[in-house]
Amino acid sequence: MSLLVVGSVAFDALESPYGKVDRTLGGAATYFSVAASFFTPVNLVGIVGDDFTEKDAAIFRGRHIDVEGLERVPGKSFFWAGKYSENLNERVTLATELNVFADFKPRLPERYRASKYVFLANIAPDLQRDVLQQVTKRPKIAALDTMNYWIERSNADLRETLRHVDILMINDIETRQLSNEHNLLRAARHIFKMGPSTLIVKRGEYGAMMVDARGVFCVPAFPLEEPHDPTGAGDCFAGGFMGYLASAGNRGDASLRRAMVYGSVLGSFCVEKFGLDRLRTLKRSEIHGRARHFAKLTQFKL
Numbered sequence: 670m671s672l673l674v675v676g677s678v679a680f681d682a683l684e685s686p687y688g689k690v691d692r693t694l695g696g697a698a699t700y701f702s703v704a705a706s707f708f709t710p711v712n713l714v715g716i717v718g719d720d721f722t723e724k725d726a727a728i729f730r731g732r733h734i735d736v737e738g739l740e741r742v743p744g745k746s747f748f749w750a751g752k753y754s755e756n757l758n759e760r761v762t763l764a765t766e767l768n769v770f771a772d773f774k775p776r777l778p779e780r781y782r783a784s785k786y787v788f789l790a791n792i793a794p795d796l797q798r799d800v801l802q803q804v805t806k807r808p809k810i811a812a813l814d815t816m817n818y819w820i821e822r823s824n825a826d827l828r829e830t831l832r833h834v835d836i837l838m839i840n841d842i843e844t845r846q847l848s849n850e851h852n853l854l855r856a857a858r859h860i861f862k863m864g865p866s867t868l869i870v871k872r873g874e875y876g877a878m879m880v881d882a883r884g885v886f887c888v889p890a891f892p893l894e895e896p897h898d899p900t901g902a903g904d905c906f907a908g909g910f911m912g913y914l915a916s917a918g919n920r921g922d923a924s925l926r927r928a929m930v931y932g933s934v935l936g937s938f939c940v941e942k943f944g945l946d947r948l949r950t951l952k953r954s955e956i957h958g959r960a961r962h963f964a965k966l967t968q969f970k971l
């Protein structure tokens with residue numbers, strides 16, 4: 670089933686205790702679409718500048734990723750710089766340069782307008798809404814990610830966009846910031862009043878939690894001895910989650926739970942190497958192998 674994503678395609682500068690890169694391809698929509706394309710074809714909407722070369726675009730080739738919706742304009746692509754703490758749990762943003770994103774007016778190619786699954790990756794909430802409005806029929810699932818940058822700068826816009834989405838997928842700090850609630854279950858109740866009926870809280874090395882009217886479901890993060898760079902893990906989680914759901918074609922409880930596991934699987938591969946490096950070589954068989962490992966990891970008898 671068709672899966673649409675809008676979000677950043679970017680260049681990142683990354684620093685972790687395991688190394689440093691001054692400029693590498695990144696962006697939420699890039700991580701998301703590569704992760705999701707292991708399950709289903711993806712239509713990508715975004716914008717890049719003329720510093721984005723054919724070599725950069727190679728990440729999308731040979732995968733089921735349609736880039737007709739990736740606009741190319743004169744100027745510099747979105748740039749983000751981040752630095753991780755010793756234990757990789759905290760990160761500071763050193764730079765966010767919107768560049769060509771500042772004047773971006775997303776325009777969906779005709780073929781994308783009937784998308785049944787839509788992921789609004791972390792980008793300005795008015796752009797997320799703009800994309801949603803161009804989808805002709807209400808999608809089966811519209812999910813949204815955001816971050817402190819937008820919660821602080823564009824709160825009213827974000828609230829308006831949230832009224833039209835089914836799933837909110839954010840990390841624990843953002844959940845608390847958006848809801849003004851420390852307890853995540855109480856935070857979920859607040860967030861349900863804003864529009865989404867499902868909240869997925871990404872908790873880094875502590876896994877992820879899904880809350881909806883049926884209750885709570887948790888998946889661990891895959892235990893890794895040497896994670897290198899958490900950048901993009903949240904977007905890969907979202908890609909695995911939405912990609913699996915779109916391929917399953919329904920939003921029943923069993924599918925949502927399996928989607929949580931595939932999200933966690935993709936997130937775990939992402940952090941094994943810097944930037945997109947691990948995803949470049951990842952194989953479907955490895956994904957399914959790790960999903961089976963997850964089942965063992967959490968199996969017990971009562």
Ligand code: AMP
Pocket residue numbers: 677679680681695696697748749765791792793816818899900901902903904905
């Ligand atoms: P994550 O680690 O999942 O939060 O995603 C990291 C990716 O998000 C990086 O590759 C950045 O290029 C991108 N990113 C960081 N800040 C923003 C922002 N304010 N808007 C859109 N994308 C961003």
